[in-house]
Amino acid sequence: MRPSIVQRYTPYALAALRIVTAYLFIQHGTAKLFGFPHQAMFDGLELFSLIGLAGVLEVVGGLLLGAGLYTRPTAFVLSGMMAVAYFMAHASQGNVMAPMLNGGELAALYSFIFLLFAATGPGALSLDARNGGRSSSGVRGGLFEGDDMNRFRIAVIVGSLRKDSVNRRLGSALAKVAPPDFSFQPVRIDDLPLYNQDDDARPAEAVSRLKGQIGAARGLLFITPEYNRSIPGVLKNAIDHASRPYGQSAWAGKPAGVLGVSIGAIGTAVAQQHLRAILAYLDVPTLGQPEVFLQLTDELFDATGNIGPASRAFLQSWMDRYADWVRAHAAPALSVGFDDDAVDLQVVHQLAQQEHRGREPRVAG
Numbered sequence: 394m395r396p397s398i399v400q401r402y403t404p405y406a407l408a409a410l411r412i413v414t415a416y417l418f419i420q421h422g423t424a425k426l427f428g429f430p431h432q433a434m435f436d437g438l439e440l441f442s443l444i445g446l447a448g449v450l451e452v453v454g455g456l457l458l459g460a461g462l463y464t465r466p467t468a469f470v471l472s473g474m475m476a477v478a479y480f481m482a483h484a485s486q487g488n489v490m491a492p493m494l495n496g497g498e499l500a501a502l503y504s505f506i507f508l509l510f511a512a513t514g515p516g517a518l519s520l521d522a523r524n525g526g527r528s529s530s531g532v533r534g535g536l537f538e539g540d541d542m543n544r545f546r547i548a549v550i551v552g553s554l555r556k557d558s559v560n561r562r563l564g565s566a567l568a569k570v571a572p573p574d575f576s577f578q579p580v581r582i583d584d585l586p587l588y589n590q591d592d593d594a595r596p597a598e599a600v601s602r603l604k605g606q607i608g609a610a611r612g613l614l615f616i617t618p619e620y621n622r623s624i625p626g627v628l629k630n631a632i633d634h635a636s637r638p639y640g641q642s643a644w645a646g647k648p649a650g651v652l653g654v655s656i657g658a659i660g661t662a663v664a665q666q667h668l669r670a671i672l673a674y675l676d677v678p679t680l681g682q683p684e685v686f687l688q689l690t691d692e693l694f695d696a697t698g699n700i701g702p703a704s705r706a707f708l709q710s711w712m713d714r715y716a717d718w719v720r721a722h723a724a725p726a727l728s729v730g731f732d733d734d735a736v737d738l739q740v741v742h743q744l745a746q747q748e749h750r751g752r753e754p755r756v757a758g
């Protein structure tokens with residue numbers, strides 16, 4: 394299901410609350426430790442005292458919380474600290490259930506805000522999120538952590554090894570119109586040996602890397618030219634490698650999208666049909682519509698390598714449908730890292746166009 398606008402921006406609202414709370418909280422610490430902002434009651438405060446310790450926790454905890462680093466344990470400790478502060482400094486004066494009367498309203502509020510972050514994790518814009526979406530407790534998948542940039546890591550498999558491949562350029566341009574919780578990792582296939590079943594028991598390093606990358610991805614994006622009315626051999630070679638040994642295919646269940654650019658007017662339509670047949674056998678749920686058949690023309694990309702005006706709306710709608718498809722079908726990723734130094738997806742250039750649902754594909758001339 395596609396998240397609503399509210400769902401999409403909730404992690405950012407949470408981030409705003411976290412950062413503002415941290416900013417306000419740190420000032421209590423700096424007032425105690427450094428006299429800034431100045432409060433006369435903290436003049437001459439000893440560092441090695443209960444209040445001094447509170448000041449240290451406020452500064453250090455506030456900085457960690459603001460940066461979203463070790464968010465959950467930090468928030469848990471701070472929540473406990475503010476609960477202790479409430480009961481020691483405020484409730485002890487009476488009116489335990491009426492903080493308005495004992496001056497403990499702020500302590501109670503801080504305690505529950507921190508408790509919230511201990512439960513939800515940092516939301517967006519946090520160092521924890523950059524750390525692979527892994528929560529500070531080491532457990533993946535906090536309530537909102539999944540909305541970070543790495544939530545849907547997509548393995549991009551380009552069927553051309555050509556340095557200036559237009560298909561690779563299309564991958565770069567598409568990545569720019571993807572939702573913020575999607576990231577795209579090019580998968581290197583140019584150093585794979587030719588598939589040989591004899592090697593199944595002892596796969597080459599490049600093969601293990603390929604399988605690791607596919608295993609770690611939440612979805613797949615195939616962008617391929619058409620070679621002699623089918624898919625290029627290098628792509629089939631990569632698909633075969635990651636499908637073996639029998640029963641240990643890395644592809645199964647990964648939601649996929651298929652696109653392609655070629656100079657022919659049917660824009661990789663035949664290659665895509667062949668690819669779809671292979672993916673169906675490999676149990677890869679592949680987005681059916683809209684189909685994207687792009688013929689190389691001067692209009693597909695603008696001067697900066699973004700999708701040109703003529704195709705922008707269509708490819709944006711394709712990306713939206715693809716993102717929905719991945720969200721609906723994505724399985725959990727394996728804990729295998731991506732090689733970020735893999736093929737570099739570059740942009741620039743001018744290309745071609747599309748076809749889609751309800752419209753007849755352009756016929757080859």
Ligand SMILES: Cc1cc2nc3c(=O)[nH]c(=O)nc-3n(C[C@H](O)[C@H](O)[C@H](O)COP(=O)(O)O)c2cc1C
Pocket residue numbers: 553554555557558559560561617618619620621622623654655656657658659660661689
């Ligand atoms: C061996 C070979 C076979 C090709 N066969 C086709 C074809 O069947 N249909 C087609 O539209 N283009 C075909 N082309 C042209 C490609 O569409 C064109 O080279 C395209 O730019 C390749 O994509 P790339 O820029 O991503 O490498 C073929 C090119 C080569 C090298």
